[in-house]
Amino acid sequence: MATTSTLTAVGRPFERLDGERKARGQALYAADIELPSMLHGRLVRSPHAHARLLGVDPSAALAVPGVVAVLTAKDVPGRNAVGSRGVQDQPILVTDHVRFLGEPVAMVVAESVAAATQGTAKVKVDYEPLRGVFTPEEALAPDAPALFERGNLCHQARTRRGDFDAARRQAALVVTNVYRTPMVDHAFLEPHAAVARPDGGDAVTVWVTAKTVHPMMDEISRILGWPKEKVRVIAATVGGSFGGKPEIPLGCLVALAAVRTGRPVKMVYTREETFQTSAKRHPYVVRLTHAMAADGHILGLHADITADAGAYTTESRAVVGRAVGHCAGPYYIPNVDVEGRAVFTNNPAPGAMRGYGVPQVAFAHEIQMDIIAARLGLDPVEVRLRNVLKPGLPTITGQPVLEGVGAEACLLRIRELLAAEDATDPCPPQGVPDRNGELLGWGVATFYYGNGRTAVEDVGRARIRREADGSFTLFVGVPDVGQGSDTILAQVACEELRVPWPAVKVISADTAHTLETGPSSASRVTVVVGRAVQEAARRMREFLDSGGGADWRPGDPLPEMAAEYRTDSTSLDKNGQGSPYGTYTYGVQAVKVGVDPRTGKVAVRKVLAAYDVGPIVNPLLFQGQVEGGVTGGVGYALFEGIRLTEGRVANPNFHTYLLPTALDSTAPVLAETVESHDGAGPFGAKGIGEPASIPTAPAIANAIHRATGGRFFELPITMEKVYRALRR
Amino acid sequence: MGAGTATIRVTVNGRPESLQVPVGLTLLEMVRDSLGLKGTKEGCSAGDCGACTVLLNGRPVNSCLVLAVEADGHDVTTIEGLVGAGGGDDTGNDLHPVQRAFLRHGAIQCGFCSPGMIMTAVGLLRANPHPTETEVRTAISGNLCRCTGYAKIVQAVMEAGRMMSLPGGEGGRGRGNH
Ligand code: FES
Ligand code: FES
Numbered sequence: 001m002a003t004t005s006t007l008t009a010v011g012r013p014f015e016r017l018d019g020e021r022k023a024r025g026q027a028l029y030a031a032d033i034e035l036p037s038m039l040h041g042r043l044v045r046s047p048h049a050h051a052r053l054l055g056v057d058p059s060a061a062l063a064v065p066g067v068v069a070v071l072t073a074k075d076v077p078g079r080n081a082v083g084s085r086g087v088q089d090q091p092i093l094v095t096d097h098v099r100f101l102g103e104p105v106a107m108v109v110a111e112s113v114a115a116a117t118q119g120t121a122k123v124k125v126d127y128e129p130l131r132g133v134f135t136p137e138e139a140l141a142p143d144a145p146a147l148f149e150r151g152n153l154c155h156q157a158r159t160r161r162g163d164f165d166a167a168r169r170q171a172a173l174v175v176t177n178v179y180r181t182p183m184v185d186h187a188f189l190e191p192h193a194a195v196a197r198p199d200g201g202d203a204v205t206v207w208v209t210a211k212t213v214h215p216m217m218d219e220i221s222r223i224l225g226w227p228k229e230k231v232r233v234i235a236a237t238v239g240g241s242f243g244g245k246p247e248i249p250l251g252c253l254v255a256l257a258a259v260r261t262g263r264p265v266k267m268v269y270t271r272e273e274t275f276q277t278s279a280k281r282h283p284y285v286v287r288l289t290h291a292m293a294a295d296g297h298i299l300g301l302h303a304d305i306t307a308d309a310g311a312y313t314t315e316s317r318a319v320v321g322r323a324v325g326h327c328a329g330p331y332y333i334p335n336v337d338v339e340g341r342a343v344f345t346n347n348p349a350p351g352a353m354r355g356y357g358v359p360q361v362a363f364a365h366e367i368q369m370d371i372i373a374a375r376l377g378l379d380p381v382e383v384r385l386r387n388v389l390k391p392g393l394p395t396i397t398g399q400p401v402l403e404g405v406g407a408e409a410c411l412l413r414i415r416e417l418l419a420a421e422d423a424t425d426p427c428p429p430q431g432v433p434d435r436n437g438e439l440l441g442w443g444v445a446t447f448y449y450g451n452g453r454t455a456v457e458d459v460g461r462a463r464i465r466r467e468a469d470g471s472f473t474l475f476v477g478v479p480d481v482g483q484g485s486d487t488i489l490a491q492v493a494c495e496e497l498r499v500p501w502p503a504v505k506v507i508s509a510d511t512a513h514t515l516e517t518g519p520s521s522a523s524r525v526t527v528v529v530g531r532a533v534q535e536a537a538r539r540m541r542e543f544l545d546s547g548g549g550a551d552w553r554p555g556d557p558l559p560e561m562a563a564e565y566r567t568d569s570t571s572l573d574k575n576g577q578g579s580p581y582g583t584y585t586y587g588v589q590a591v592k593v594g595v596d597p598r599t600g601k602v603a604v605r606k607v608l609a610a611y612d613v614g615p616i617v618n619p620l621l622f623q624g625q626v627e628g629g630v631t632g633g634v635g636y637a638l639f640e641g642i643r644l645t646e647g648r649v650a651n652p653n654f655h656t657y658l659l660p661t662a663l664d665s666t667a668p669v670l671a672e673t674v675e676s677h678d679g680a681g682p683f684g685a686k687g688i689g690e691p692a693s694i695p696t697a698p699a700i701a702n703a704i705h706r707a708t709g710g711r712f713f714e715l716p717i718t719m720e721k722v723y724r725a726l727r728r
Numbered sequence: 729m730g731a732g733t734a735t736i737r738v739t740v741n742g743r744p745e746s747l748q749v750p751v752g753l754t755l756l757e758m759v760r761d762s763l764g765l766k767g768t769k770e771g772c773s774a775g776d777c778g779a780c781t782v783l784l785n786g787r788p789v790n791s792c793l794v795l796a797v798e799a800d801g802h803d804v805t806t807i808e809g810l811v812g813a814g815g816g817d818d819t820g821n822d823l824h825p826v827q828r829a830f831l832r833h834g835a836i837q838c839g840f841c842s843p844g845m846i847m848t849a850v851g852l853l854r855a856n857p858h859p860t861e862t863e864v865r866t867a868i869s870g871n872l873c874r875c876t877g878y879a880k881i882v883q884a885v886m887e888a889g890r891m892m893s894l895p896g897g898e899g900g901r902g903r904g905n906h
Contacts, residue, residue, distance in 0.1 A: 013834075015831050015832065015834070016831075016834070016836065016837075018839070019830075019831045019836050019839075020823070020831060021839075022836050022839030022842050023823065023827040023830055023831055023836060023839075023842060023846065024767070024807065024808070024811060024823070024827070025765075025766070025767020025768070025806070025807035025808055025843045026767065027839055028766065029769070029840065031770065032766035034764065034766075186874075187872075187874050188838070188840070188874055189769070189771045189777060189779055189838070189840040189841050189872060189873070189874055189875075190769070190771065190838065190840040191770075191771065237838075237839065238838060239769075239838045239839070239840030240837075240838040240840060240874050240875055241838075242874070268770075270773065271771065271772040271773065271774070481838065482837040482838025482839065482840075482875050483837065484837065620834040621834065623834070623880075624834050624837055624875070624876055624877075624880060627876060627877030627878075627879045627880065628837065628874070628875045628876050628877045629877075630877060631876075631877035631878070632874070632877075653772060653774055653776060654771075654772050654774070654776035654777050654872060655774065655776050659872050659874065660877075660878075661869045661870075661872065661878075662864075662865040662866075662868045662869050662871075662873075662878040662881070662882065663865050663866065663869045665877050665878050665879070666865065668879070669877070669879065
């Protein structure tokens with residue numbers, strides 16, 4: 001464990017700052033906000049996945065008692081197109097072209113939810129249904145109907161280095177397989193919600209459930225055609241994100257409705273709407289070819305990755321960009337030829353979800369590693385050890401691995417732990433039940449994960465104010481999405497200010513008070529924002545130590561310090577070469593499964609994990625991230641998956657889309673950290689939010705193979721699939 | 729939708745209320761909208777997630793599946809009614825022992841499942857003060873949590889059970905209060 005023993009706030013398992021409010025039921029989530037004379041919105045949504053919109057007639061809806069307004073695309077004063085990361089191609093209300101089922105065509109605003117709902121049934125909409133495309137293969141066919149004028153190819157990215165063809169010719173073994181992963185839902189417990197309040201005639205305040213507020217402000221200001229200063233966006237308490245939220249059209253719609261009606265407006269999605277229309281994890285098809293030397297070294301990797309981008313770009317470019325840089329896993333591979341693409345279809349558009357394109361490729365590369373080990377007669381951990389990235393070696397994007405990285409140490413530690421398990425509680429041979437009638441096996445998977453946004457200079461900003469009573473207030477632009485970032489950042493500030501916990505209060509994610517500092521995603525908050533917090537705190541401490549603020553009198557402005565931190569990541573060249581991240585988190589998970597040979601039911605029995613994640617800022621929150629991440633990974637591995645029929649989600653609720661319950665998630669998760677010294681974050685810390693869940697699914701797949709002999713190339717590995725494999 | 733309304737009398741968090749409600753109104757809507765008690769959450773409206781759990785005559789129910797008129801004449805406890813109900817501790821903290829245990833164990837992340845989860849746990853511990861781990865897991869299996877992986881929640885409920893059975897009963901006044 002990296003040492004934090006001289007520190008007094010960092011490294012301590014403090015209770016989270018917002019915990020008591022949440023335990024009392026006092027934390028206000030967006031749907032809990034009530035304002036005087038507030039109206040309620042409901043959306044008229046397209047029943048077609050692909051259609052021309054011919055006309056919308058709101059007159060009958062306007063006659064429903066309580067209905068105040070019906071908004072259509074014609075009511076959007078600014079540019080009716082939103083998106084993230086510079087690509088704005090999604091209208092908040094359809095103008096003429098419906099691209100996915102459930103896309104909003106009109107918003108009914110009424111005195112009550114009931115009246116708004118009645119109104120939606122009365123809006124008359126004319127559609128001309130069009131042939132849709134529902135898989136990337138269909139969408140790329142020559143005669144496919146196009147979603148956009150520029151065609152159905154949303155984005156393409158490459159990573160190339162060395163000479164893969166030459167590596168293939170030299171190889172003693174070539175292993176090619178195709179892996180498929182499903183669309184899955186974030187399934188945060190809090191459905192999407194937003195509230196807007198007009199402030200006079202020319203300003204608006206919007207409360208959202210979101211991982212970021214400043215981009216939301218930008219989108220709303222463009223939709224309204226207003227300057228940004230007139231739009232204030234505040235994150236309410238956020239009921240889970242995992243990469244999802246905000247739902248950008250929702251925030252824009254309540255703002256527009258509030259401005260149009262001159263009254264506050266609230267809109268809350270039903271669970272079904274959240275499932276049918278909001279972002280998900282991209283489904284991938286990944287074809288990997290490894291060219292191997294006889295001694296177990298990887299000579300070359302060829303990868304072809306296709307992601308279903310759904311109906312709009314959202315985050316697809318960045319998700320695919322991250323996948324093509326991570327698809328090798330944390331291994332040194334001199335010759336690489338990778339191509340990835342995202343393709344538009346008439347499915348709901350996926351976006352960012354915990355791991356951002358990496359869980360999909362990790363499922364592929366980690367099963368490949370086990371297959372390779374078996375073909376070469378090597379132990380699965382050994383083949384990984386022979387290839388794992390070490391300081392000085394380049395990643396497949398050519399970024400040199402820093403001194404102090406502990407990826408190898410993680411594998412060595414897992415090997416020790418597995419040996420100890422084997423000595424005390426050995427698994428019977430493959431296919432042989434233990435005394436409880438279960439087939440048992442361990443599987444391992446490694447990963448690495450670049451912290452922060454890909455190949456862009458990632459900027460963190462923070463501000464600290466000393467209050468009249470001597471306490472401090474920290475202002476940060478990122479919301480706490482439940483992972484505990486307010487608490488983590490306050491610990492960093494307390495440590496650097498050298499004040500006792502918890503002398504720092506946090507105000508987060510309010511565009512009127514906090515500086516733009518990017519989203520609460522990409523495992524970047526601790527590292528990128530944390531460094532800015534540390535720097536602001538250091539400046540404040542030095543200011544106070546040198547006598548600053550000593551002559552402060554009531555009425556004077558309170559002393560304040562701001563700071564900015566920029567990662568030294570670089571952009572990528574046309575071959576995908578460069579240093580896209582400041583820091584990487586590395587790790588290994590080993591999972592023990594028990595398989596019931598009569599039913600094919602898989603139970604996770606134990607999870608061991610070793611991470612190179614730098615010093616842990618808060619062990620209680622760290623363990624919570626790991627346990628939650630592993631549980632999400634178990635769902636991804638064994639049962640989760642959105643089922644789509646021509647763009648319609650067939651399982652849009654929690655009785656058809658099953659999540660792990662307390663009865664499914666019973667395995668102890670024993671997570672350790674190894675010493676590492678490359679962390680760019682405050683006190684050397686790195687991000688854990690996403691990494692926690694990336695290796696779980698492939699580790700489970702490998703464990704099921706060890707237990708049963710069955711190989712699975714497609715997620716989820718359902719009971720039925722395991723049952724059938726056992727019968728073969 | 730039925731046009732009828734009914735007058736009901738319910739005791740909510742110890743306070744008698746008389747309410748005129750549409751017959752189709754759910755107990756969840758009554759608590760959140762008619763009474764403005766926003767601590768109880770709505771995650772699915774279909775009985776699948778448990779975020780809306782309240783105690784009806786001391787037993788946990790999914791309030792999205794119960795009509796307000798069915799609560800007529802009965803006793804409802806929401807998360808807001810829990811404080812003080814378990815007695816305070818010597819530091820003047822009025823949180824219920826289950827709430828305190830959730831905080832101490834890090835059983836709360838985003839917190840959206842927490843009110844429902846806590847109410848289910850309180851209901852369980854009233855009926856079964858010494859549950860086994862399996863009994864705890866079974867009791868909360870209707871309460872979904874996407875953040876925590878449940879381990880810390882289970883630990884918190886077990887610890888709260890132990891605290892509450894210390895001298896002082898459900899008061900759970902904890903150590904140093906004999
Ligand atoms: S809201 Fe009642 S069970 Fe989900
Ligand atoms: S803490 Fe977020 S759903 Fe349980």
